[in-house]
Structures are given as structure tokens and as C-alpha cells.
Amino acid sequence: MTYDAIVIGLGAMGSAAAAHVARRGASVVGLEQFHAVHALGSSHGKSRIIRQAYYEDPAYVPLVLRAYELWRELETVTGATLLQRTGGIMVGTAEGELVRGSLRSAREHGLEHELLDAAELRKRFPATTPRAEEVGVFERPAGILFPEECVRAHLLAASAAGADLRFETPVTCWQRTAGGGVRVDTAAGDTIEARSAVVCGGAWLAKLVPGLRVSLRVERNVMHWFAPRSHPELLGADRLPIFMLQRAEQPLFYGFPNIRGQGVKAAFHHSGEYSEPHLLRREVGDAEIETARTALSAWLPDAAGSHVDSVACMYTLTPDEHFLIGVLADHPQVVIAGGFSGHGFKFSSVVGEIAADLALQGSTRHRIDRFALRRFA
Numbered sequence: 438m439t440y441d442a443i444v445i446g447l448g449a450m451g452s453a454a455a456a457h458v459a460r461r462g463a464s465v466v467g468l469e470q471f472h473a474v475h476a477l478g479s480s481h482g483k484s485r486i487i488r489q490a491y492y493e494d495p496a497y498v499p500l501v502l503r504a505y506e507l508w509r510e511l512e513t514v515t516g517a518t519l520l521q522r523t524g525g526i527m528v529g530t531a532e533g534e535l536v537r538g539s540l541r542s543a544r545e546h547g548l549e550h551e552l553l554d555a556a557e558l559r560k561r562f563p564a565t566t567p568r569a570e571e572v573g574v575f576e577r578p579a580g581i582l583f584p585e586e587c588v589r590a591h592l593l594a595a596s597a598a599g600a601d602l603r604f605e606t607p608v609t610c611w612q613r614t615a616g617g618g619v620r621v622d623t624a625a626g627d628t629i630e631a632r633s634a635v636v637c638g639g640a641w642l643a644k645l646v647p648g649l650r651v652s653l654r655v656e657r658n659v660m661h662w663f664a665p666r667s668h669p670e671l672l673g674a675d676r677l678p679i680f681m682l683q684r685a686e687q688p689l690f691y692g693f694p695n696i697r698g699q700g701v702k703a704a705f706h707h708s709g710e711y712s713e714p715h716l717l718r719r720e721v722g723d724a725e726i727e728t729a730r731t732a733l734s735a736w737l738p739d740a741a742g743s744h745v746d747s748v749a750c751m752y753t754l755t756p757d758e759h760f761l762i763g764v765l766a767d768h769p770q771v772v773i774a775g776g777f778s779g780h781g782f783k784f785s786s787v788v789g790e791i792a793a794d795l796a797l798q799g800s801t802r803h804r805i806d807r808f809a810l811r812r813f814a
């Protein structure tokens with residue numbers, strides 16, 4: 438049988454791509470090297486931020502607005518709770534990239550937002566301790582996605598629409614067929630053919646597509662959870678939004694309120710520790726836990742109680758930290774969705790839609806020129 442599409446990698450992006458292809462009535466096989474919803478890639482760790490006033494670039498805003506619609510649609514289709522709105526605050530000095538960029542996106546796209554000074558921040562969110570010179574951009578629609586539930590929901594939607602999903606099935610190589618399609622070999626010895634392929638390999642992308650000609654780096658980043666030290670009533674999602682904090686003495690720091698009794702989660706956006714997926718240092722040392730606790734303590738003193746857990750995860754960084762979405766110049770039947778640079782999860786629903794457009798129609802109505810592979814040619 439020749440499928441309409443093969444999806445390689447069934448993490449955040451691949452599960453969404455498989456669901457979108459299958460829901461359009463096309464035949465799709467999805468191949469994943471590990472089991473479903475595993476914790477060895479980039480899509481584990483209980484929570485991901487979703488926000489609209491995108492400081493990184495206003496080009497992301499239309500995509501994130503569509504992503505919200507698709508997350509709600511997926512909740513309806515599967516009955517799962519995937520997105521919890523908590524509001525979000527982006528805090529730093531008025532001149533800093535986080536505040537300026539968030540305001541720029543909010544203004545360019547007419548997004549609902551408020552600019553709060555330090556006193557207003559303290560009043561609205563009493564657990565926070567902003568410095569006198571800090572301000573915050575507050576956006577009400579921001580919130581939390583539950584990544585494991587999201588991936589599971591996309592896999593469920595894909596299977597329900599007829600997708601053939603195969604786990605514990607590493608892809609060893611792929612090539613173009615004489616007929617202009619794609620042939621994929623698996624470690625199990627199977628050969629599968631399709632008219633198109635969608636490669637969503639996450640941190641393994643460079644290995645899967647040796648001819649990519651983009652230098653990708655895999656960065657180890659750790660998520661930490663702490664139990665409240667005092668005033669737990671100020672740390673729940675009704676009193677504390679998700680936050681991002683830019684301070685000169687540390688990398689961008691972000692976190693989540695205490696939801697589902699997990700404790701407050703906090704992490705740095707970059708670590709500067711680069712690795713390979715199979716060599717990733719998964720154990721977390723005391724010193725890095727204490728560094729995170731110190732940053733948390735300076736912003737949310739009530740939250741920096743006993744350590745609950747720390748988990749390592751991987752970013753796949755492109756040179757400019759913007760995504761890679763498009764087809765390969767010399768293999769237009771091969772769609773690449775990768776290099777999400779530590780901020781892709783919120784978009785996975787819309788990336789699935791775009792990947793299905795490109796695989797089945799060769800084009801998409803979404804503006805994806807910002808993410809073109811050719812910018813690194």
C-alpha cells in the first residue's frame with residue numbers, strides 16, 4: 438500500500454500532523470521510536486505556557502490565535518481538558534526585549550493587554566515582588582497547556598480518524614522513490630511508501646535529515662517544582678498567572694502557578710549546556726536546583742519552599758531561534774517541522790494543520806515565510 442503521508446516522530450508536532458492528515462480523510466502512517474507520550478524528547482513536564490503577545494516576533498501572533506482555536510476544537514473532539522487560562526505577565530524593565538516585544542505584538546495585532554507598573558503588579562498578584570523599575574505586560578488569554586494530555590489527544594484523534602500509528606518503531610533512513618514519493622525503512626525491517634513525508638524528529642532532526650544544511654543545537658534545560666513555603670493561597674491559578682521575568686543577572690526565567698497540587702514550576706529559558714539526545718544528562722544536580730530556587734525566591738518568596746522535583750528536557754535551537762517549517766528544496770514531497778527552539782509547544786496544533794496542508798496540497802494559507810528553511814541556505 439502507498440500511504441498519502443508518513444509522519445516521522447509522534448511527539449508534539451508529529452501527533453498533531455498525523456491527526457490533521459487523518460481527519461481530512463487521507464491515509465497516514467505515523468512512526469515513533471519510543472512509546473506513546475514518552476519523557477525522552479521535548480514534550481514532557483506537565484505544563485507549557487501559551488500566550489499571545491509574542492515578544493519574539495509579531496509574525497507568530499496569527500498562528501497562536503489559530504492554535505487556540507484548534508486546541509479548543511481538540512478538547513471538543515476528545516473530551517480532554519488541554520488548556521487552562523490563568524492570564525500571563527511578562528515582567529522586566531520597560532526597555533527590555535521581553536516587555537518591548539510583548540507590547541509590540543499586542544499593539545500590532547490589537548490584542549487585549551494591560552501595562553502594569555511595579556505597584557500595580559504587587560497589588561494584583563500579591564505573591565510577586567517586582568523591583569521598582571520593573572513593569573509587566575498582562576494578558577488575560579495566556580495560560581497553561583498540559584503537554585502529555587495534548588499529545589495523547591492528538592494521537593487519539595489521529596487513530597479515531599484511521600491513522601496507522603506505530604510505536605517502538607525507529608526510522609533508520611528515508612529516500613525519494615522513482616515515482617516522486619518517499620520510502621522509509623524502519624529498524625524492524627519494514628519498508629513503507631507514501632506520496633509525502635512529514636519529518637517531526639524534534640532533537641533528532643539533524644540525524645533524520647542529514648542534508649538539512651541548518652546547524653541545529655540541542656540544549657539541555659531543566660524544569661523545577663517547589664512546594665509553597667508560605668501563603669499557598671496566593672500561589673494558585675486564581676491569584677497568580679503564568680509569568681516570564683527578564684532580569685539582567687540571569688537568563689529569562691518563567692514559571693507557573695501551583696496547579697493540581699504539583700507545586701510552583703519554574704525554569705530558565707536557556708542553560709548554555711549543549712548535548713546530543715542520546716547523551717543528555719538527565720540527572721539534575723543540587724547546585725542547579727539551588728540556582729533556580731534563588732531566582733524564584735527573589736520573585737515569589739512564598740513559592741520557594743521544599744524541592745519537589747526537577748526534570749531535564751531538550752530544546753532544538755536554530756541559529757536565530759525561529760522555527761523551521763517548510764518543504765525541502767530538493768525533495769518538495771518532504772515536509773520539515775522542527776527547530777522549535779524551546780517555544781514551539783503552544784503552536785503544535787496549528788503546526789499540525791500547516792504540515793497537513795503542505796503534505797497533501799503542497800501549500801498552506803498560513804504565513805510561514807518567517808520559518809522558511811531557505812533563510813539559512
Ligand SMILES: Cc1cc2nc3c(=O)[nH]c(=O)nc-3n(C[C@H](O)[C@H](O)[C@H](O)COP(=O)(O)OP(=O)(O)OC[C@H]3O[C@@H](n4cnc5c(N)ncnc54)[C@H](O)[C@@H]3O)c2cc1C
Nearest residue numbers: 446448449450470478479486608639641750777781782783
Ligand atoms: C523545558 C522545556 C520547556 C518548554 N516550555 C515551553 C513552553 O512553555 N511553551 C511552549 O510553547 N513551548 C515550550 N517548550 C518547547 C516545546 O515543548 C517544544 O518546542 C516541542 O515540544 C517540540 O515538539 P517536537 O514534536 O518538535 O519534539 P518531540 O515532542 O520531542 O517529538 C519528536 C519525536 O520524534 C521522535 N523521533 C526522533 N527520531 C526518530 C526516528 N528516527 N524514528 C522515529 N521517531 C523518531 C522522538 O522520539 C520524539 O517523540 C519547552 C521545551 C522544554 C524542553
